[in-house]
Amino acid sequence: MTETEVADWWGTAVSRIEPNRVELRGIPVQELIGTIGFGAMIWLMVRGERPSDEQAALLEAALVAGVDHGPHAPSIAVARMAATCGVGLNNAMASAINTLGDSHGGAGQECVLLLDEVHARFSAGQALPDAADEVIAAWRARGIRYLPGFGHRFHTRDPRRDPLLGLVSRAVADGVVPGDHLRAALAVEEALNRGRSRPVPMNIDGATAVIYAELGFPAPLARGLFVLSRSVGILAHAWEETGQGRRNKGPIPPAVRPTYLG
Known part of the structure; x- marks a missing residue:
């Protein structure tokens, strides 16, 4: 050669x-x-x-919003455990980042795809509420119980939703982004909450998916950008844990005995 x-x-x-x-x-x-x-x-x-400058500010808002969700999040818990095993910060971070898969970290990418489908139907002439209903039905028919980007196992209303969507709304008004994916997301949210007494609001994955899609990032990059964002929290937790003096920290305190199922 x-x-x-x-x-x-x-x-x-x-x-x-x-x-x-x-x-x-x-x-x-x-x-x-x-x-x-x-x-x-x-x-x-x-x-x-x-x-x-306006595009950069909107992107940075999404990156800031996703940096951390505490040890409730597997990526953060793994970072803290790995940091006590003598592997160094780089390996603690890598171990944590490697947990960001389809279930934990991939919802933003999937939500962009969901919103793309709603927008495509709307662009083809379908009414937006009907487009949202049909896309939701199609995803549910594939066995997807929890739609990516909506609802949260911890928050009844994700505190990151409103400020992020507020920024998108202002960006739409200022002509920075078109607003197509914001409208699609709100239509899905409205469809999910129709007739429900307990709301299923958009979560951080949905709100950041709106921003990434509005800014023109393809769906796979929504996951990559989330990884960059969450890496900040992973680093902070791994570094904090290294200063707390624990060794070989497991997922539960030593005094707790896991239930034996044999």
Whole structure:
């Protein structure tokens, strides 16, 4: 294999690294340091262009909202347990991030797909309430009991829902985002709550899915962005746990004996 073939094998438009030269998406890194926020930097790296200030602010709001949900969340619990096992912060973080699968961490991606279906039906001429009803029925027919992005096992009303959706509403009014996925999400929420005495409001996964979709991120990136967001909480908890002096911390206190089922 020639040197050119090797270089082409690793060809990338994300970065250019040469002696005394670091470019990220074609921009010298020295021009980015101190001039761009982390949310805008994520956008630039993933999408190859700079966001507007308004787009960056909306993205950053979603990233901030998802950083932590305490040891109730498996990713945080695993981070704290791993940190007591002598594996170091990097492995504690990796162990926790590896728990962010379809059930814990993937709901945002699935919610974007759900909202895409509702919007597609609406764009084809179907009334929005009918589109929401039919998509919900189709997902339920596939055996999906809990729709991604709606309801919460811990909160009766997720405290992150209203401020996030409020920001999206203002962004729609200001022409920053189109509002298609916001309207789809609200239609699904209304359909789910029709005739119910106990509401099923949108949760953090639904609200951030709205933001990511409104900003034009494909569904798989909704999961990737959530992983970036939750990594902040994972780091904070792992670091805190390292200073508490515990060793080999298990999922339950030592005095508790698991129920024997044999």
